[in-house]
Each structure stands twice: as structure tokens, then as C-alpha cells.
Amino acid sequence: MAFNVLLIGAGEINFGSVEGPWNHSLRLERKLSDRLRVVGLVDPDVARAKSAIDIKLGSPSAAAYANCKILPTVTEAEVTLSPDEHPKLVIVGTPPFTRGTDILGQDLELQLIRAFPDAALFVEKPVGSGPVDACWRVAAELEKCKTLVGVGYMLRYSAAVQKMKQIIADNQLTVMGTNARYVMAYEFARKLAWWDKSRSGGPIVEQATHFCDLSRYFGGDVVLPSVSAHTVEHDEAPGILSAKRFDETLVPSSERLPRLTSAxxxxxxxxxxxxxxxxxxxxITYDTEFEVYADGYRLKLVDPYNAPKLYVRRPGLATEEVFSFENDDPFYTEVATIIDSIEGTGTSPILSSYADAVKTYELVRSLLHFPSDSLQTECALQTWQIRLASELSAEAEYARRAAA
Structure with a gap:
């Protein structure tokens, strides 16, 4: 029986890039094989969408895209797709500023549950880049409509991460601390919007959100007022970058990205x-590590996105244990999990609910400085907390220099 899928976004999340392993369409093809029926691709850039589908029509999975409609908006999809073309699953692979709120034009999730109330949603991370209180309102509406939702924090589905969870559970450990390190290779990051905090939310929201989520997955909820952060800014001597392949002067100075954030x-x-x-x-090669500490134990996950290895130091062993997970694909596992959940055939739960992903966004936003009234509410964002703390620190440093 055909499994209808609607893709939102014709970019790298759904169709891949040179920078990383993101490519939801490939995982759909692998999971569903000849059952996959991509009924539509929604993107306001119709030419880009057509190009993406044309490439698929020349691939071994061409049959899955044979009747795919190119649509500029969700509204157009609603009026164009026939009842037998309504999706069971919608993959939302658009930038965070298009979703996660109830603000017109930034409300993709709400548009989708109105247009296709029986569809499940798979939403890319982070849940948005707007006010946190708006994200909570979206979460409440999704809960009210009983929409099945998964959010793309794929590292939770990693076999290496699950091995870490198993070690902690088997040894009844209490986590003492987490330490995440994410060093980006920026040379091929050319999209101007990514380098503009007002559009992308910044590198903590766009990239480090995965590690903020892993941190919460192991450490639990964060005391938001405790967040402290410092940055190297774009106009400081250590922040001068030599391999940019775009004109950063097109981004307002106040919205340019910090080069380093420590929180x-x-x-x-x-x-x-x-x-x-x-x-x-x-x-194009990133350098990423994530560590968890507990009494007698140090768990270090290296290169979780590509060829993860887990180094375990435990009591009674003179050397580290090393586990390799080269053949694991957490992107596939998360897509397979939500499809199995839709069909009622799965035994594994969705590991990142929408509401839980909003808590990760709270941490990310807490690391950033976003002048929003939502930051005055009790649900002030966790991911944003890092940006807030880091930018306040940068402002204090500028003031110190001016006074010197």
C-alpha cells in the first residue's frame, strides 16, 4: 500500500548537501522502498523545487516522485492535492524562521495541521527562531489536535548515544556533568541568511542545538538563570576569518555571528x-565531541554525525574501552521510528517530542541575546539562554573597552 509523503522545503535538509549527512528523502526511499509516494514538494522557489525533483526522476527511486506536484505554498497544496493524495507524513525541512510560531508567515506547523489534520509531522530542529512563548502555543495546539510529531534531534537515535544511556542505566550512575564541543568547518557555508542572526538565530540555534539537546538528554532540565557565556565577536582580532566565500558586509554588523561561544x-x-x-x-570536515562524567566514569563520544566512536573509562580498567558505530545511521532511525509509529508497527518510541524540543530551544535561546518579551516569561528559552548570556557578555566587554 502506498505511503503518501509531503515534503516542505527543496533545500539541503530534504535533498542533501556537501556539508553533512542530512538528506531526508534518501531515508524515506530506504525505509519505504516502492511504497513511497511523494505527493508534493512545497517551496516558494519553484525553480529550485523542480530541479530537485528532476534529479530524483533520474534516480533509481524515480517512481516515488513520478506524480509529485510542485507547490509554492501549503495553501496551494491543500487545494491541489486530492483526498487520495493527502499525506500520512509531512517532512518540514525549512529554515527555523518559517515555523515554530503562530505568527503569520512563521506558522508552518499550524498551516499544516489545518490543511492536513490526519497527517503526522516530522519537523527539523530547532523548532523555530522566534519568541519562545509562541513555540509553547504551537506545542499546545499540536497536543490539542493530537498530532503525532517528531523533531529532528537525530543524535538521540544514535546507537552510540543509546550505548551511553545503557552504560549509565546498567551501572546506576548519576550524571555529574556534560561537556559539548562543536568546531565548525565554515568554508562552504555560503548562504548569507545563515550568517545573519536576525534570520538564522545564530550558530547556537542552527548548529549547537544538537549538542544542547544531547546535554539535556543526559543532564536533564537546565536552571536557566545559571547560564553564563562569553564570545569572540566578528570584529575582534581572534574573530577574523580568512576563508569566507561570501560578502559578510551585506549582513548588518549587529547581526553578524560570533566566532566562538563558551557557555x-x-x-x-x-x-x-x-x-x-x-x-x-x-x-568541510567538522570536529565534534560530547562527554558525560559520572562517579568512576567518563564517556566521550567523538564525531557523532559521521563515524561515531565512544571512548569509555570505567573503574577497574587500565585502558579505555572503544566502541565504533560506523554503519549506524541515526537519520534513518528517526525517520523509520516515526513511520513505524504512524503505522503502529514500531516498538521504539519517538525520542524527541515537540514539547521536549521546545525545552531544548529554551536552552539554545538562553545562550543568545534576543530582545523579546518572551525572555521575561517563566518559559524563557533554554537554547536561547546561551545566546542571551553570550551577547550580554560581549556588550559588557565593548563597554569596558570604551571606558578604558
Missing amino acids: TWKYEGGAVGALTHVIALHG
Whole structure:
């Protein structure tokens, strides 16, 4: 029986890029094989959408896209798709500023549940880049409509991450701390919007959100007022980048990205978290590590996106244990999990609900400075907390220099 899928976004999330393994269409093809029926691709850039589908029509999976309609808006999809073309699953692979709120033009999830109330949603991370209180209103509406939703924090589905969880559970450990390090290779990051905080939300929201989510997955909820962060800004000597392939002067100075963000925080359970995000490397290879500490144990996950290895130091062993997971594909696992959940055939739960993903967004936003009234509410964002703390620190540094 055919499985109808509607794709939102004709860019790298759904169709792949040179920078990373994101490519939801390939995972759909692998999971559903000849059952896959892509009924439509929604993107306001119709030419780009047509190009993406034309490439698919020349691939071994061409049959899945044979009747795919190119649509500029969700409204157009609603009026164009016939009842037998209504999707079981909608993959939302658009930039965060298009979704996650109830603000007109930034409300993709709400548009979709109105147009296709029986469809499940798979939403890319982070849940948005707008006010956090708006994200919570979206979460409430999704809950009210009983919409099945998964959010693309695929590292939770990693076999290496699940091995870490197993070690912690088997040894009844209490996490003492987490330490995340994300060093980006920026040379091929040419999209101007990505380098503009007002559009992308910044590198913590766009990239480090995965590690903020892993931090919460192991450490628990964060005490938001405890977040402290410092940055290297674009106009400081250590922040000069030599391999940019775009004109950064097109971005207002106040909206340009920090080159390094270093943050710490306290978890509600007593543990401490730390994060360092750096825009520094050339080429396309990133450098990423995530550590968890507990009494007698140090778990270090290296290169979780591509060829993950887990290094475990435990009591009684003179050397580290090393586990390799080269053949694991957490992107596939998360897509397969939501499809199995739709069909009622799965035994594994969706690991990142929409409401839980909003909590990760709270941490990310807390690391950033976004002058929003939502930051005055009790649900002030966690991911944003890092940006807030880092930019306040940068402002204090500028004031110090001016006074010197």
C-alpha cells in the first residue's frame, strides 16, 4: 500500500548537501522502498523545487516522485492535492524562521495541521527562531489536535548515544556533568541568511542545538538563570576569518555571528553543563565531541554525525574501552521510528517530542541575546539562554573597552 509523503522545503535538509549527512528523502526511499509516494514538494522557489525533483526522476527511486506536484505554498497544496493524495507524513525541512510560531508567515506547523489534520509531522530542529512563548502555543495546539510529531534531534537515535544511556542505566550512575564541543568547518557555508542572526538565530540555534539537546538528554532540565557565556565577536582580532566565500558586509554588523561561544550552566538535578561552539575550520570536515562524567566514569563520544566512536573509562580498567558505530545511521532511525509509529508497527518510541524540543530551544535561546518579551516569561528559552548570556557578555566587554 502506498505511503503518501509531503515534503516542505527543496533545500539541503530534504535533498542533501556537501556539508553533512542530512538528506531526508534518501531515508524515506530506504525505509519505504516502492511504497513511497511523494505527493508534493512545497517551496516558494519553484525553480529550485523542480530541479530537485528532476534529479530524483533520474534516480533509481524515480517512481516515488513520478506524480509529485510542485507547490509554492501549503495553501496551494491543500487545494491541489486530492483526498487520495493527502499525506500520512509531512517532512518540514525549512529554515527555523518559517515555523515554530503562530505568527503569520512563521506558522508552518499550524498551516499544516489545518490543511492536513490526519497527517503526522516530522519537523527539523530547532523548532523555530522566534519568541519562545509562541513555540509553547504551537506545542499546545499540536497536543490539542493530537498530532503525532517528531523533531529532528537525530543524535538521540544514535546507537552510540543509546550505548551511553545503557552504560549509565546498567551501572546506576548519576550524571555529574556534560561537556559539548562543536568546531565548525565554515568554508562552504555560503548562504548569507545563515550568517545573519536576525534570520538564522545564530550558530547556537542552527548548529549547537544538537549538542544542547544531547546535554539535556543526559543532564536533564537546565536552571536557566545559571547560564553564563562569553564570545569572540566578528570584529575582534581572534574573530577574523580568512576563508569566507561570501560578502559578510551585506549582513548588518549587529547581526553578524560570533566566532566562538563558551557557555556553562547548572542542571536542576545538580550536575553542570558546558558547551563550546567555534566557527574556525576550513574545508568541510567538522570536529565534534560530547562527554558525560559520572562517579568512576567518563564517556566521550567523538564525531557523532559521521563515524561515531565512544571512548569509555570505567573503574577497574587500565585502558579505555572503544566502541565504533560506523554503519549506524541515526537519520534513518528517526525517520523509520516515526513511520513505524504512524503505522503502529514500531516498538521504539519517538525520542524527541515537540514539547521536549521546545525545552531544548529554551536552552539554545538562553545562550543568545534576543530582545523579546518572551525572555521575561517563566518559559524563557533554554537554547536561547546561551545566546542571551553570550551577547550580554560581549556588550559588557565593548563597554569596558570604551571606558578604558
